[in-house]
Amino acid sequence: MKIFKRAITCFFLFIVLLFAGLFIWHPYLMRVLWYRTPDAITYKAFPQDIVRKSSTAFHFFHASKTRNDLDTLTVRDGNKKLIPFSEYFKQGKLNAFIVIRNDTILYEKYSVNYSDSTLTTIFSGAKSMVSIMLGQALATGKIKSLNDKVTAYLPELKSNPAFEHITLKNLLEMKSGLEFQVALGGIVKAFFSDEAKYYYTHDMKAELMKVKLVNKPGTVWKYKSIDPIVLGWVLEKACGKSVARIFEESIWQQIGAEYAASFGLDHPGGLANTASRFQVTAIDLAKIGRLYLHHGKFNNNQIVPLNWVKQSVNIGDEKPASAKGWQRSAHHYLWWIPQEGDNGDYAAEGMLGQRLYVDPKTNTIIVQFANHGAGDYPYRKISRYLAGLPFSYPKN
Numbered sequence: 001m002k003i004f005k006r007a008i009t010c011f012f013l014f015i016v017l018l019f020a021g022l023f024i025w026h027p028y029l030m031r032v033l034w035y036r037t038p039d040a041i042t043y044k045a046f047p048q049d050i051v052r053k054s055s056t057a058f059h060f061f062h063a064s065k066t067r068n069d070l071d072t073l074t075v076r077d078g079n080k081k082l083i084p085f086s087e088y089f090k091q092g093k094l095n096a097f098i099v100i101r102n103d104t105i106l107y108e109k110y111s112v113n114y115s116d117s118t119l120t121t122i123f124s125g126a127k128s129m130v131s132i133m134l135g136q137a138l139a140t141g142k143i144k145s146l147n148d149k150v151t152a153y154l155p156e157l158k159s160n161p162a163f164e165h166i167t168l169k170n171l172l173e174m175k176s177g178l179e180f181q182v183a184l185g186g187i188v189k190a191f192f193s194d195e196a197k198y199y200y201t202h203d204m205k206a207e208l209m210k211v212k213l214v215n216k217p218g219t220v221w222k223y224k225s226i227d228p229i230v231l232g233w234v235l236e237k238a239c240g241k242s243v244a245r246i247f248e249e250s251i252w253q254q255i256g257a258e259y260a261a262s263f264g265l266d267h268p269g270g271l272a273n274t275a276s277r278f279q280v281t282a283i284d285l286a287k288i289g290r291l292y293l294h295h296g297k298f299n300n301n302q303i304v305p306l307n308w309v310k311q312s313v314n315i316g317d318e319k320p321a322s323a324k325g326w327q328r329s330a331h332h333y334l335w336w337i338p339q340e341g342d343n344g345d346y347a348a349e350g351m352l353g354q355r356l357y358v359d360p361k362t363n364t365i366i367v368q369f370a371n372h373g374a375g376d377y378p379y380r381k382i383s384r385y386l387a388g389l390p391f392s393y394p395k396n
Helices: 002-025 028-035 068-072 085-091 125-140 155-159 168-172 187-191 194-200 204-208 226-239 243-250 282-293 306-313 379-386
Strands: 048-051 074-076 082-084 094-101 104-110 261-264 278-280 330-332 335-337 346-350 354-359 364-370
Touching (some): 068 379, 074 085, 094 282, 094 379, 125 168, 125 243, 125 282, 125 306, 194 204, 194 226, 204 226, 226 243, 243 261, 282 354, 282 364, 354 379, 364 379
Antiparallel strands (some): 048 261, 074 082, 094 104, 335 346, 346 354
């Protein structure tokens, strides 16, 4: 019996030492274990670089009568089942849903303790903000060309041969060829995934120094966070200021943001996670949609170059590298652009149901914040319904 107890004690001691060594080797794993899958408020665990609000806020109009008929409009959920939108809101654990058409708020619905001014993280919706800043940096000459090699702006990365031939365009198109393991395939794979590592690490730059190349740059598309993180670093070096300052000065304060936003950093004074930690209010995120709906203009001031807006939200003759959902959304210049049917709409999208949807056909902007998301793509049906236009889901 004593031998058995001693063996059990030794086994548990081994496990403790194993985990202690693991956490010393990769300190970020403690965060992964503690927080696991991040939610809309996990950002509070990280230092923030504040994006200060505009001195003059822009306000959307409010319709004299809210379109409550939207609650009974049938939309599809993730199981392709038609349900009333009110049920879609409940199923998806939605926190905020705002529909704006012609600068007028037609419909808004919030969960308990949420409003249009509640700060929340939009996860991968942050990637689209990187795209906007990149277009501006090109227009001002801070960045000369998308064909520039990343090492021209980040000479630190020359020590890692993986970056030798990667261009800014490769990063923008998510064709860098850099290794990146997503958090799919079970608990263990998610725990050790690159997705978890780059979200929770204290030092993204150190991790980038070690990353490997698995595909020739420009040849293979793979959705991953590492590419926009590198682009964020490039922007900081090219512009000589933090991403938060770039965004604040060139975008946020120019579009009448009513509330402060923020970018989460890996450590105080560190690198912004431009792939998944941008915090914003619903009403101000809608103003980003308005900026693009007006082709980069705000009050006749061209904030984002017209050509960049057109390039970003239109694929043209390019063959899509991705096709998500029945609408066959393709990822292009860090936006999601549907290719199926009477399209022209586009979206910034983040996990757990964070959405900024823009439909130029109907002058509609939709913002959705959620804790889960009910799946499918109801936004096009909603925008066309409120504009009095026909819409039908595909039969398959």
